[in-house]
Amino acid sequence: MKIGVLAIQGDFAEHIVLLRRLEVETCEVRLPDQLDGLNGLIIPGGESTTIGKLAVDFALLEPLRQFGKTHAIWGTCAGAIFLSKDASRNQPLLGLMDITVARNAFGRQVASFEADLEIAALQQDGSSPAPYHAIFIRAPIIEAVHGTAEVLSALPDGRIVAARQGHLLATSFHPELTDDDRFHRYFLSLSK
Ligand code: GLN
Numbered sequence: 549m550k551i552g553v554l555a556i557q558g559d560f561a562e563h564i565v566l567l568r569r570l571e572v573e574t575c576e577v578r579l580p581d582q583l584d585g586l587n588g589l590i591i592p593g594g595e596s597t598t599i600g601k602l603a604v605d606f607a608l609l610e611p612l613r614q615f616g617k618t619h620a621i622w623g624t625c626a627g628a629i630f631l632s633k634d635a636s637r638n639q640p641l642l643g644l645m646d647i648t649v650a651r652n653a654f655g656r657q658v659a660s661f662e663a664d665l666e667i668a669a670l671q672q673d674g675s676s677p678a679p680y681h682a683i684f685i686r687a688p689i690i691e692a693v694h695g696t697a698e699v700l701s702a703l704p705d706g707r708i709v710a711a712r713q714g715h716l717l718a719t720s721f722h723p724e725l726t727d728d729d730r731f732h733r734y735f736l737s738l739s740k
Contacts, residue, residue, distance in 0.1 A: 549716045551739060552577040552586040554612075556602040558594020558626055562724040566708045566732050580611035588620035588715075588739030591627030593685065593722050596651065599630050600640030609640060616644040620715040620739040628718035629688050636691075646695040646718045653689040653707075665721075667701045667710065681728060682709065682721035689720060715739070 551567055553560045555576035556668065567574045567590075575582055577589065589612075591599070615621070618632075621644065623631035634648040635641055659705050665676035669676045680701075690708040691698055697713035709720040715738050723731035 549573065549587050549736060549739065550575060550585060551736070552583060552589045552629070554589060554591045554599070554603075554608075556606060556608075558599045559722070560590075560592045562722075563590050563592055563622040563624075563732075566724050566729055570729055570732060570736070571737065578606065580606075582659060583611055583615045588613075588614060588622070588735065588737070589683060591623040591630055592724070593625030593627060596626040596629035597639050597721055598636070599626055603630075604640050609642070612642055615643060616642060616716065620717070620735065622719070622735045624719050624722055624724065625685065628690070628720060631716065631718055633694075635688075645706075645711070645713050645718055646697040647693050647711050647713075647718060648691045649688045649718075650684055650691050651688045651715075654655065654684060654687055657686050660687070663703060665701045665703070665709065669700050670713070670734055671680055677730075680730065682719075682723075683725050684709075684721050687720040690718060699701040722723065 550573040552575045553563045631645045632647045632649045633643045667680045700710035702708045
């Protein structure tokens, strides 16, 4: 199993640390040919406009789109925005996942927060999953899922914060900033 982490901007280093702890081979992806041989790719949090602009500059947009047709991709926060088909404004997007996102939906940086989420998809061995402690930093919400995309988790008020569409995964929050590796293990189960 070899998982790449898009390493052009954002908190890619934290994802790599967590993947190494799970004894997964990792690769920092900055060039199109670094996608060769990967089983899956994580797009980290950061600033989606910057990630998009640099992906255009580095000629990564089309290779990432092709990769995502057949391979697992997980976008966390800015990565989820970049993965989406619709961010309600004009910026470079991969357009792979049938979700509409709203950027900075909880307000400014100071409005960042943490919340315990129920995420049934993380259930292991049929036992009831402990709540997942999620960190939101100037996070987007997933306003709507379309087509075959499904909701994995929502806040108590119904706002969607995690979604899946086949081998594509989007989270508004940052599992790489916690010690809980359940989301990374879940992503590995989607990666082939
Ligand atoms: N606010 C950022 C954006 O719109 C996302 C923040 C994050 O990734 N923590 O791209």
